[in-house]
Amino acid sequence: MPAPASAASAPAPVPAPAEQRLHLLLISVHGLIRGHDLELGRDADTGGQTKYVVELTKALARQPHVAQVDLVTRRVCDAAVSDDYAQPVEPLGPGARIVRIDAGPAEYLRKEELWDHLDSFADNLFGWIQDQPSRPHLLHSHYADAGYVGVRLSHRTGLPLLHTGHSLGRDKYRRLISMGLSLDDIETRYRISRRIQAEEEVLSSAALVITSTRNEIEDQYELYDCYTPAKMAVIPPGTDLENFHPPGGDDPLDCAALFQASLKAALQEPQKPMILALSRPDLRKNLITLVEAYGESPSLQQLANLVIVAGNRDDIRDLDEGPQAVFTELLLAIDSYDLVGRVALPKHHSAADVPLIYRLAAASRGVFINPALTEPFGLTLLEAAASGLPVVATENGGPVDILANCRHGLLVDPLDRRAMAQALEAILADPQQWERYARQGARLVARHYSWDAHAEAYLARARALVAVKPSQEVPQPTPQAEQRGSRGRTKALFTAIDNTLLGDREGLELLSALINERSKEWLFGIATGRRLDSVLAIIREYGIPVPDILITSLGSEIYYAPNWLPDLAWARHINHLWTPQVLRTLMQELPGVNAQSRREQSAFKLSYHYDAALAPSVDQIRALLRHHDLSVNLTLSFGQFLDLVPARASKGQALRFAAERWRIPLDRILATGGSGGDEDMLRGNTLGVVVANRHQEELSSVLGATEHVYMASQSHARGILEAIAHYDFLEL
Structure with missing residues (x-):
């Protein structure tokens, strides 16, 4: 594998001395991750997170205080996907690379099927780290599955752990329940209990949790036993201002010729303004409500066409169950409201088309909409802003902060069809309002959401956690x-x-x-x-x-x-972080939990007799310890012996x-x-x-x-x- 980039390979400004430069290891396990032509929207696992971690890796590697950034993901050898995902190492530029680690079966698996293979991923990644000429200075996990891996690596190596959740299991569970799904269905499909357990564990162990918005901290992390605002930092991600920009006189919009041809074939009046939605075909993206809002508003239909770009497909029947259900619902709604000729569902687009699609919508004086039930951040809203395209967005999650900063659109209740239609119409029918939103978005997104600013804020936090030594050599056996x-x-x-x-x-x-x-x-x-x-x-x-x-x-x-x-x-x-006296004080207050004899105790183990008929459940005891910010490993053996040891x-x-x-x-x-x-x-x-x-x-x-x-x-x-x-x- 290539050695970490030398100081001479880093771009201006002048790099810091080698002994002060950080080696960062980012972990993002699921989805299809590569450095070019990201297959965004291919499935529920290949969305904004995959783009975020690649852009973050590149942005961090450009910083003068960084020597090396390794983005670690799962290696996939599967005829159904590109050979790119089977390459053990993929360079991303000076000081940056994607590293792919084996875990479980060779074929591509959705994230819910990966849980049983994460311990193997952690073991293999630890072995890879040991084989490198130097250790990373810190670990940064992305999403719950990588958090599970990151906690285990942090425990084994002693390296500080940073974490970004992207979306959270307790919030997802709450919203799936509100949609009418049964507890059994939620558990079977989403393995939600394992995800929430992993999130609690990572919140307890992480030195820093990076969020994209204040709303994420206050509305989503607050649901967890290990909610600790003091170790959470809001660092909004950036957007690519080179690729995403307003349409100009020399803009080659005809580059997306196939995409435009599909619109012309689907729409009766393709010259009308475009209401653009761009997301994965996922029930949580709430695209069906958007179609219903459009179908119930004749005036909105007169003003604009509706274009929904929801991944790529050849035959709906070949899709996974979730995307197949979404497209089936969309087509039934289009037929029910007699929207043929007014709504387009393009079957294909490339990653290179995406910036052009935004500019096509902006050139038509259209509106971008994100109608998701909840949106942890909302990267598409930044891309729309940079493209000079006004937006309507869900009021649940990250869009609240984004629109407060960029002032380029309106927030709506994603379940209120009438409010959604009225917000779209308010922008489309008012040329002055449209111009104001378009100008403000393009100007303010550059001020608040650049990748360099994100990387600088990130490193300021990261360096405070790391005591950088002149040599980070991997310890040799005794x-x-x-x-x-x-x-x-x-x-x-x-x-x-x-x-x-x-x-x-x-x-x-x-x-x-x-x-x-x-x-x-x-x-x-x-x-x-x-x-x-x-x-x-x-x-x-x-x-x-x-x-x-x-x-x-x-x-x-x-x-x-x-x-x-x-x-x-x-x-x-x-x-x-071992605090036995605090633990003893807390445990002695619990009914049905009594200390074992002095002979069974040791410096790093507290042992108790456990009476299940009287005592709180093990999960309740674990939640209590987390609530008090106590990081321990709690084990019940033989149904009657409860032991606490350091994490x-x-x-x-x-x-x-x-x-x-x-x-x-x-x-x-x-x-x-x-x-x-x-x-x-x-x-x-x-x-x-x-x-x-x-x-x-x-x-x-x-x-x-x-x-x-x-x-x-x-x-x-x-x-x-x-x-x-x-x-x-x-x-x-």
């Missing part, structure tokens, strides 16, 4: 790790104890014999919620082979054989830390568990196995999660032996 790894052991077996390793004495003897036989080939590790002294007593009592690594107290402590020396680097790493600590995170020290690839680690506290050991790239026992339902959430989670039919140690055979681990 001498101990090199020595142990050199003994030829290139794979590892990690297992929990209770209800996993223990429970079948004869099976344990068979497994122990195999571990001893393979001790020169495998590392053997135990990961448990128990304390060190308790684990050592069990090892002696049951004749378990002495492990190379002990992960104890739910991943908050790591010890190495033979002298059980603690890993002090791990202790320093997980101590981040950076868990069995899975400790396993990955130890594996990195021993240079053991995760896909050569067999990780076994049997209760909820083992889940993140099994997710991602490890070869996970859930042994059969009466508590395995706690791990039901990983059923089918990835091809690397095997549900053993046998229990305890025999289940581990079954998994060894299943994965052909002896020959791996």
Whole structure:
């Protein structure tokens, strides 16, 4: 891969010294992202966010205090999409590139289908970072799925995390309910509970949340338990003022010849002003209400044609269910209101056509409309403003701020058809008002929404979070790790104890014999919620082979054989934001939650007995902790043991830390568990196995999660032996 750009490659002004220049890593997992000909509107996942992250990457790379910007997304190898999305690295210019990381199946997946593969994405991205000559200084995640990945990377690397939500699950859930969708339908289609959980987690962990508007903070983030306005910053994105500008005398509007031909074929009077809507074919974009508003207003039909540009299509029957439903509704409404010849639904346009489409609408003295039920920001409103095109926009979300700054149109209730039609007519029928809005939009968008201004404001915030050091070299393994790894052991077996390793004495003897036989080939590790002294007593009592690594107290402590020396680097790493006394005070007020004995507590673990009949639910306790801005990892095991450890600590995170020290690839680690506290050991790239026992339902959430989670039919140690055979681990 290309090395980060040198200082000499950055444009004027004069770059900062190399040791002061930032290396930024942006994460945007879903959609189809490339540096040219963005397929905006291809589907619900390839919209404004994909354009935003590409433009942000380029804008940041132009800044003198930036050395390198990596935009990381998912690699897609699929005959149904361009080969561009299969390229591991795509340069975007000096100091900027797109990096594509494998995760799950090779084919393109919609974002709702990606959740089960995000742990693998995080593991693969961490491995990529480790292979680079230098670490990034910070991470910036975009949307909930990237936030999920960003939290895990931030915990593993200690790097500060920035986050931009783009749209939020709680707000979407609220609006889907208002549209009449059932709770089951919402969960099945949108995986909304996983999305909201990820958003809560990222809000708790992020050092800074970047929003586009004040409305986004006050109306949308306020719905979350982790709502913390103090760490949120409004930094509006920019728009491309070179491509988007008002029509001029030499403007080659005939460049969009195919698009114009489709309008002439569809419209009886194509010379009339154009009411332009440009969005994805998504129910939330509310295009059907726009058609109904137009159909119910004869005077509006006399004034203008309606042109709806909603992605590209060949045959509606070949579209996904959501876009197909939108187009079907639109065509039925056009027929119902007898609008044939007055409404155009062009089938094709290119990304290069989009600026010209805006200018065509402006040249016709038309109006742009964004009728969405809610709009997190509203990039199309900036593009319309830059094109000298007045707008009518939804009053829900980002357009409130945009129109306050650019003063180039009117806000409406997106569900009020009459108000929508009246707003459009008010602009179209008043030439002086149209001129005023067109001039103000073109002038004020340049003042408030340039990419350079956005990048400068962004970096001012980012640099305050980063203590830039002269060298950000990736740490090398310790001498101990090199020595142990050199003994030829290139794979590892990690297992929990209770209800996993223990429970079948004869099976344990068979497994122990195999571990001893393979001790020169495998590392053997135990990961448990128990304390060190308790684990050592069990090892002696049951004749378990002495492990190379002990992960104890739910991943908050790591010890190495033979002298059980603690890993002090791990202790320093997980101590981040750990406030045990505050947690104890809060937890002692909860009914049905009682502290376990002093022997079960440790410096980085608070343990409680949990009575489900009396206590708040685990989700309620988690919400309470978030409300108090307490970042912890909370686990319920065997239905009765509740443990709190630092956010950076868990069995899975400790396993990955130890594996990195021993240079053991995760896909050569067999990780076994049997209760909820083992889940993140099994997710991602490890070869996970859930042994059969009466508590395995706690791990039901990983059923089918990835091809690397095997549900053993046998229990305890025999289940581990079954998994060894299943994965052909002896020959791996």
